Amino acid sequence: MADLDDKMTEVLRRVFLSKTRVRSVLQELASKLAAQNIDEKSRIGDLHKELISRQNGVTRLYDGVHKGVFDIEDPQFALMLSKATTERDIAQKHYDDLERRQQRHLNLAEGKVDEFRDFLRRMLLEGPVSFKRSYLRAFISKVVVKGDEVVVSFKSVDSKSTGC
Numbered sequence: 001m002a003d004l005d006d007k008m009t010e011v012l013r014r015v016f017l018s019k020t021r022v023r024s025v026l027q028e029l030a031s032k033l034a035a036q037n038i039d040e041k042s043r044i045g046d047l048h049k050e051l052i053s054r055q056n057g058v059t060r061l062y063d064g065v066h067k068g069v070f071d072i073e074d075p076q077f078a079l080m081l082s083k084a085t086t087e088r089d090i091a092q093k094h095y096d097d098l099e100r101r102q103q104r105h106l107n108l109a110e111g112k113v114d115e116f117r118d119f120l121r122r123m124l125l126e127g128p129v130s131f132k133r134s135y136l137r138a139f140i141s142k143v144v145v146k147g148d149e150v151v152v153s154f155k156s157v158d159s160k161s162t163g164c
Contacts (some may be wrong), residue, residue, distance in 0.1 A: 040101055
């Protein structure tokens with residue numbers, strides 16, 4: 001079993017952790033984040049409108065107190081105000097959360113890609129066996145052993161198989 005782990009590690013280092021493969025995986029991630037950001041941008045306008053509407057509701061209640069329409073001591077008013085401020089606060093939180101997610105970005109700087117690849121290679125060579133096995137499971141979908149041949153199917157952008 002240790003020989004198979006060593007062979008799998010070598011295949012992973014040689015094929016899957018090549019600079020172009022690591023870059024393609026990271027670019028796929030960047031594309032997914034970009035698509036997610038497009039969806040979120042369309043929602044942020046709707047959330048902003050809802051937030052303004054909720055804030056206007058709270059403002060109308062306070063305006064009603066100033067105009068003498070509502071009594072600030074009235075328990076019914078307290079319930080209406082509590083409900084309105086809670087709804088406004090929830091809308092504000094949803095808006096803030098979405099705005100914060102909009103600020104995510106993935107920088108594929110050349111040096112960082114190389115640094116990441118080198119770290120993974122080093123950990124696959126020198127890291128603990130538990131790390132190697134869990135990492136192999138994360139990137140390999142199937143291993144078929146036929147005599148002296150091992151065919152490895154990677155979980156990746158293009159799902160290519162590599163024999164060794």
